[in-house]
Amino acid sequence: MKRLWAMVQARLLEVVRDRSALAWNLLFAPLLVVGMAVVFSGAPPPLFKVGVLGDAPDTPQTHPFFATEGTRFHREASLDEAMVKLQRQRIDLLLDPSSQPLRYWINTDSEKGRLLQSLLRNSDADAEAQPVSGASIRYSDWLVPGLLGLNIMFSSLFAIGHVIVRYRKSGYLKRLNGTPLRAVEFISAQMIACLLLIVGIAAGMYAATDLFLHLRMEGSYLNLLLVAVLGSMSMIAMSLLVSARISSEELSGGLLNLLSWPMVVLSGVFFSLDGAPAVVQAAAQAFPLTHMLEAARAVMLDGAGLADIAQSLAALAAMTAVFLAIGAGFFRWSQD
Structure with a gap:
């Protein structure tokens, strides 16, 4: 020593x-x-991020919303992890394409999320919203x-x-x-x-x-x-x-x-x-x-x-x- x-x-x-x-x-x-x-520390770049439960679709023909321009869709491994990201506004919207009708989660405190919600409802009026809240980081x-x-x-x-x-x-x-x-x-x-x-x-x-x-x-x-x-x-x-x-x-x-x-x-x-x-x-x-x-x-x-x-x-x-x-x-x- x-x-x-x-x-x-x-x-x-x-x-x-x-x-x-x-x-x-x-x-x-x-x-x-x-x-x-x-x-x-200013506003983030205007790029939407959407989490998808299950496999993210390879083609936009799966649902009209997946053809939305300026939006990145990626697979989320679990609902719990995705919910944390949504609450922290690391993603703007969360989709479950396997559900009928289409189910989605939106952070009501996110302006980008609300905008994506309006685009989604234009393409699918029957989609069901699951609201959450959480401030951005x-x-x-x-x-x-x-x-x-x-x-x-x-x-x-x-x-x-x-x-x-x-x-x-x-x-x-x-x-x-x-x-x-x-x-x-x-x-x-x-x-x-x-x-x-x-x-x-x-x-x-x-x-x-x-x-x-x-x-x-x-x-x-x-x-x-x-x-x-x-x-x-x-x-x-x-x-x-x-x-x-x-x-x-x-x-x-x-x-x-x-x-x-x-x-x-x-x-x-x-x-x-x-x-x-x-x-x-x-x-x-x-x-x-x-x-x-x-x-x-x-x-x-x-x-x-x-x-x-x-x-x-x-x-x-x-x-x-x-x-x-x-x-x-x-x-x-x-x-x-």
């Missing part, structure tokens, strides 16, 4: 002494969050978890991956190998130090952002903290896949970007994946950032408890264990 704590202290002091990098981490993300929130409330998760992802990947490669290239790891320090102690110390820094900075950024934007928070802060910790651990462990053996900083930077940017695009940082092709949604589930953002937004926006986010937490824990096992197994101290 003494060796482990000594390495944790050494890594923390190294970060604190690098004032320019520390200032960048502290200031960049909050400015990005506020800027994006201001730019995108500001884009800033949706965006902030994504941007904080994005900052955690980049900090986690590069704080461990790039640094360990630099240590190996400079011969620092080779000198450590001559001490009683074991590889598992070194890796654990790096993870603990980075976890303390990353989660601490993320918590500070959340508090500062909440001060200005008054973020929606329906669930428990402890649950949100648990999501942040497990998400950070999984992405720190992912960086070990790159840093375990590589000694080239240029190659490590390229590989870390190769890992990070697909997550930026596919993990729902800036937009929801509702209605995206099934193959895209399936690919997104392979990334820890996806599970972290799904759990964080469920806690913040829907008041989800531990049981509700248990699947995402389990996925993050499993990814952490797998990445750590692979990274530790391939870890080497020197370039030789």
Whole structure:
């Protein structure tokens, strides 16, 4: 434990002494969050989203309403999940085409939903309405978890991956190998130090952002903290896949970007994946950032408890264990 704590202290002091990098981490993300929130807090683009229970029709001949222009129809897996989306105005209308007459659910607080209802009734006067209510979520409330998760992802990947490669290239790891320090102690110390820094900075950024934007928070802060910790651990462990053996900083930077940017695009940082092709949604589930953002937004926006986010937490824990096992197994101290 003494060796482990000594390495944790050494890594923390190294970060604190690098004032320019520390200032960048502290200031960049909050400015990005506020800027994006201001730019995108206006009205959403005029695109209708309609959820369909069962299989979404492949052709508009199934019902005249499915030929409505400017409307995206996608399949909803269950009524309960679809109702939450409708209440939060993530979809504008919900249809059950298997019922006779056609049954639909509409959020009475949604202007777009009421407009779609009028179009539906023009094509099918017998359609039965099932009204629900619920206020829409500001884009800033949706965006902030994504941007904080994005900052955690980049900090986690590069704080461990790039640094360990630099240590190996400079011969620092080779000198450590001559001490009683074991590889598992070194890796654990790096993870603990980075976890303390990353989660601490993320918590500070959340508090500062909440001060200005008054973020929606329906669930428990402890649950949100648990999501942040497990998400950070999984992405720190992912960086070990790159840093375990590589000694080239240029190659490590390229590989870390190769890992990070697909997550930026596919993990729902800036937009929801509702209605995206099934193959895209399936690919997104392979990334820890996806599970972290799904759990964080469920806690913040829907008041989800531990049981509700248990699947995402389990996925993050499993990814952490797998990445750590692979990274530790391939870890080497020197370039030789």
